[in-house]
Amino acid sequence: MELSTQAEISAEIAEAQRVADGTRGHPDRGFLPYRSSALRHPKQTLVRADPEEIELVSPVYGHGDVAAEESDLTIQHAGQPLGERIIVTGFVLDGEGRPVRNQLIEVWQANSGGRYVHKRDQHPAPLDPNFTGAGRMITGDDGSYRFVSIKPGPYPWKNHRNAWRPAHIHFSLFGTQFVQRLVTQMYFPGDPLFPLDPIMQSISEQSARDRLVATYDHEVTQPEWATGYRWNIVLTGSKSTRMEQEGDDR
Amino acid sequence: MTELKQTPSQTVGPFFGYALPFDGDNELLPPHAPGTVQLHGIVYDGAGVPVPDAIIELWQADAAGAPVAKRGSLHRDGYAFTGFGRCSTNGWGEYSFTTVKPGAMGPVSAPYVLVTVFARGLLHHLFTRAYFADEATNETDPFLASLGDRASTLVAAVDPDGYRFDIRLQGDDETVFIDFGMDAVG
Numbered sequence: 001m002e003l004s005t006q007a008e009i010s011a012e013i014a015e016a017q018r019v020a021d022g023t024r025g026h027p028d029r030g031f032l033p034y035r036s037s038a039l040r041h042p043k044q045t046l047v048r049a050d051p052e053e054i055e056l057v058s059p060v061y062g063h064g065d066v067a068a069e070e071s072d073l074t075i076q077h078a079g080q081p082l083g084e085r086i087i088v089t090g091f092v093l094d095g096e097g098r099p100v101r102n103q104l105i106e107v108w109q110a111n112s113g114g115r116y117v118h119k120r121d122q123h124p125a126p127l128d129p130n131f132t133g134a135g136r137m138i139t140g141d142d143g144s145y146r147f148v149s150i151k152p153g154p155y156p157w158k159n160h161r162n163a164w165r166p167a168h169i170h171f172s173l174f175g176t177q178f179v180q181r182l183v184t185q186m187y188f189p190g191d192p193l194f195p196l197d198p199i200m201q202s203i204s205e206q207s208a209r210d211r212l213v214a215t216y217d218h219e220v221t222q223p224e225w226a227t228g229y230r231w232n233i234v235l236t237g238s239k240s241t242r243m244e245q246e247g248d249d250r
Numbered sequence: 251m252t253e254l255k256q257t258p259s260q261t262v263g264p265f266f267g268y269a270l271p272f273d274g275d276n277e278l279l280p281p282h283a284p285g286t287v288q289l290h291g292i293v294y295d296g297a298g299v300p301v302p303d304a305i306i307e308l309w310q311a312d313a314a315g316a317p318v319a320k321r322g323s324l325h326r327d328g329y330a331f332t333g334f335g336r337c338s339t340n341g342w343g344e345y346s347f348t349t350v351k352p353g354a355m356g357p358v359s360a361p362y363v364l365v366t367v368f369a370r371g372l373l374h375h376l377f378t379r380a381y382f383a384d385e386a387t388n389e390t391d392p393f394l395a396s397l398g399d400r401a402s403t404l405v406a407a408v409d410p411d412g413y414r415f416d417i418r419l420q421g422d423d424e425t426v427f428i429d430f431g432m433d434a435v436g
Binding site: 025026027028029031034036037038039040041042043044046047048049050051052053054055057059060061062064065066093094095096097104106107108110116117118119120121132133134136168170172178179180181182183184185199200202203207208209211212233234235236238 | 253254255256257258259260261262263264265266267268269270295296297299301307309310311317319320321323324325332333334352355356359364366368369370371372373374375376377393396397400419420421424425426427428429430431432
């Protein structure tokens with residue numbers, strides 16, 4: 001099958017966003033400019049259910065679950081990885097601004113050349129023997145997290161011809177309720193690939209997309225060591241009670 | 251206080267395989283431990299093709315129907331049952347967990363495990379529940395009853411290895427996926 005051009009994908013993105021329900025915040029699962037979504041999204045409406053007791057709690061983690069080197073992706077091998085050393089930090093909060101404490105964060109990313117260690121990554125950029133690109137951390141009592149890494153490169157893929165993902169770091173997060181579970185991607189400010197990327201643009205609202213973009217923070221930057229980025233993550237809880245108050249007629 | 255806005259989801263992508271799996275991730279208890287069952291199945295896309303790059307999570311109560319608040323979900327000691335498990339699908343789209351059948355959480359509720367599906371191509375994970383075909387309370391469970399004919403997509407069949415729970419992301423017999431009031435985030 002012939003691949004679409006970027007111009008065709010960009011036109012599809014514009015049309016899909018025009019007709020989208022811009023209030024949803026999350027991506028539309030059936031966002032067809034992202035070709036892989038076509039056969040992998042449900043066509044039936046999701047069924048509303050109030051969470052039961054099990055769904056309102058999460059697995060218990062603690063600081064003993066991760067070793068120090070898991071939050072520094074630059075010290076996992078004998079030598080220093082190539083690329084621009086970065087510090088990424090922020091808070092994981094719930095919708096009321098309360099910290100999500102002692103919860104697991106998992107991160108993974110490409111190296112500075114835009115290549116993943118994963119064996120199915122065919123991008124002909126060099127692997128870095130000193131960089132794997134996977135880390136873990138546990139949030140502090142204030143919901144904070146921090147890790148050291150290398151700024152990932154943009155990554156070419158085969159969604160369409162000349163398709164490039166903006167540089168990003170994958171995040172997996174647990175809230176205090178399992179229903180707050182979130183897997184997402186953090187982006188870097190000012191990336192010219194944002195408007196071209198059907199994965200980021202699957203979020204129809206600009207203000208919601210902006211919530212995935214870290215900010216450069218010179219207070220986080222450390223002299224002669226690493227530049228700093230700040231990114232806060234919000235995991236809101238189930239809205240079941242309020243929906244009932246609003247007269248939801250399920 | 252103003253409510254903070256939810257951080258949007260993005261796909262898990264194709265390359266989670268060196269980051270999310272961990273030793274013993276799909277063994278909530280070791281295989282062949284007393285009382286364990288295998289819960290397994292295949293993830294299919296809308297063309298009926300198995301999905302080889304999905305990752306499934308299990309979250310469940312213990313055999314008495316109570317949530318477990320115990321450390322040890324990431325580092326398995328072979329004894330502690332925490333109720334959490336994770337399994338990447340293989341090249342045939344198959345996943346498999348060793349676990350215990352949970353107890354029910356209420357007098358008319360049927361026991362179930364919460365199943366979360368992540369995959370390349372899936373921009374926002376999906377929640378569903380796996381119930382067990384040999385439970386009489388399936389008949390009285392209010393949530394299952396509300397689903398009509400589609401309830402069967404949530405009932406894991408008894409098979410020689412334990413329970414078989416296939417997940418169909420789209421198409422005929424599409425699995426019922428659940429919105430816990432989280433899907434629209436404002």
